[in-house]
Amino acid sequence: MAYFRKRGTKWEYRIKFTNQKTGLPDETSKGGFKSKTEASLAAAKAQLELEYYGFLPDGNELVETYFGKWMETYKKPNLKPITYSVQERNVRLNILPRWGKKKMKQINRNEYQEWINELKEKYSEGTVRRIHSIFSCAMNDAVHEFNILRENPVQRIKIPKDRDKVKKIKYFTKIQLKSFLEYTRPVKNAKYKASMQYLALFTLLSHTGLRIGEALALKWDDIDLDKKTLVVNKTLVYPLNSTPYISTPKSKTSGRSIKLDETTIKILKKHRLNQKEVILMYKNYKAAREDIIFHQHDGRWLRTNVVREYFKEVCKRASIPILSPHALRHTHAVHLLEAGANIKYVSERLGHKSVKITADTYLHVTEKIEDDALSLYEQYVQK
Structure with a gap:
């Protein structure tokens, strides 16, 4: 059920529902609408999403905050120390400087693909794939484990190929x-x-x-x-x-x-x-x-x-x-x-x-x- 109220010159909706993640009563609200009709349309869309997904995503969390929790909860206990240190370094030196201050919901496929293309100018194809793998894995867990996103925004990304596919190894005669x-x-x-x-x-x-x-x-x-x-x-x-x-x-x-x-x-x-x-x-x-x-x-x-x-x-x-x-x-x-x-x-x-x-x-x-x-x-x- 949606409820509406006018606050100054703007309208706000409030929806009460049972959160399927917790099984507890919950509610969500959003304001800033110019009219009640506009608020009603937005509320109807939110209700449809609630009926389909059972929860509303919380994409307002900063990427750096999310990655901190994700690394501590899902990576540190399950990786060898040396593997964890490599992934932590990639997050700290490559991912967070570019995405850390953005909100999770602000990550979009086009901007991400541009970033991957930029990385390829700096790193080998293998290194870029490893960085992308960390990022995509984190986004998958944001969808399926943390329930703060509805879909992984960096799926089906194309990693530019190395121009020289054959890496010449170094050895002694x-x-x-x-x-x-x-x-x-x-x-x-x-x-x-x-x-x-x-x-x-x-x-x-x-x-x-x-x-x-x-x-x-x-x-x-x-x-x-x-x-x-x-x-x-x-x-x-x-x-x-x-x-x-x-x-x-x-x-x-x-x-x-x-x-x-x-x-x-x-x-x-x-x-x-x-x-x-x-x-x-x-x-x-x-x-x-x-x-x-x-x-x-x-x-x-x-x-x-x-x-x-x-x-x-x-x-x-x-x-x-x-x-x-x-x-x-x-x-x-x-x-x-x-x-x-x-x-x-x-x-x-x-x-x-x-x-x-x-x-x-x-x-x-x-x-x-x-x-x-x-x-x-x-x-x-x-x-």
């Missing part, structure tokens, strides 16, 4: 990798010159394709040197200016068992013995905590940023392209494929979610393999 590993040992005036830790770490990365976090989380009981196998069941997360912690692998397929080659086995055996020698040799060099394989001089996990810096120094010494430790993962994959390894085997060894990811990532290599296979076929049928 066989000659470059050999040179890199030769220059990995500490230089003459290094603080812990006797340590061969980085040789062991970089050999392991380049011969297994492990992610840096997976390697730094390893303990000695994760490796069976007799059976020549390594188990990946965790990863080290080292947030900037925060305490490091052990987390589950990146995805379900990231957990895996890897076969080790003879060279890697020999290096790891030497490293295990070398760890004990270094501890005896240097007074301030402590034993590793929790029996971890790679560690700082104080026994704590080796820092990822320290590894990256040392990696760059080795590249400079070896006079090869200055890449990042992740390049060793790509290097291992490329060398396997070039050696003729089955792409499904490579995909499982790397812990990819699917063979398609492997094929797309190493497209230039897989194309070469296809060309070589076709050449062999042509030679065969022409005999």
Whole structure:
């Protein structure tokens, strides 16, 4: 039932109803109409919406207020800390500066699409998709969980494609990798010159394709040197200016068992013995905590940023392209494929979610393999 009253020169309507969200009596009102007829028409529309939806949306809340509640209620309890920190950063640095002071009901598809197009000028397609995914997920929950919107205003948005669809990966050739590993040992005036830790770490990365976090989380009981196998069941997360912690692998397929080659086995055996020698040799060099394989001089996990810096120094010494430790993962994959390894085997060894990811990532290599296979076929049928 709608009620009307005149306030000064303007008319106002008031509607009483049972809120289907709470099951309790509720009411809504709106004023500022020039005539009672105008107020009656607006009230009739509101009543139809109430009968259909059972509630009236409250879109007056600021986007920044809503996102604060949404992140705390729906994201923080259900995401890994590192994943949450990435999403929180995207909300804080990309979404809120543009939309924070707007009301939820003011978000419209056209303006949002323009913003997405602007983001694409700054970020890659993948990054824009991640930002849009966060925003759209929040809007879906605004509809279905918070009931403050009736529909998601950012549905069916088009993300501009990268002009260069093939991202060129960076890796070392066989000659470059050999040179890199030769220059990995500490230089003459290094603080812990006797340590061969980085040789062991970089050999392991380049011969297994492990992610840096997976390697730094390893303990000695994760490796069976007799059976020549390594188990990946965790990863080290080292947030900037925060305490490091052990987390589950990146995805379900990231957990895996890897076969080790003879060279890697020999290096790891030497490293295990070398760890004990270094501890005896240097007074301030402590034993590793929790029996971890790679560690700082104080026994704590080796820092990822320290590894990256040392990696760059080795590249400079070896006079090869200055890449990042992740390049060793790509290097291992490329060398396997070039050696003729089955792409499904490579995909499982790397812990990819699917063979398609492997094929797309190493497209230039897989194309070469296809060309070589076709050449062999042509030679065969022409005999």
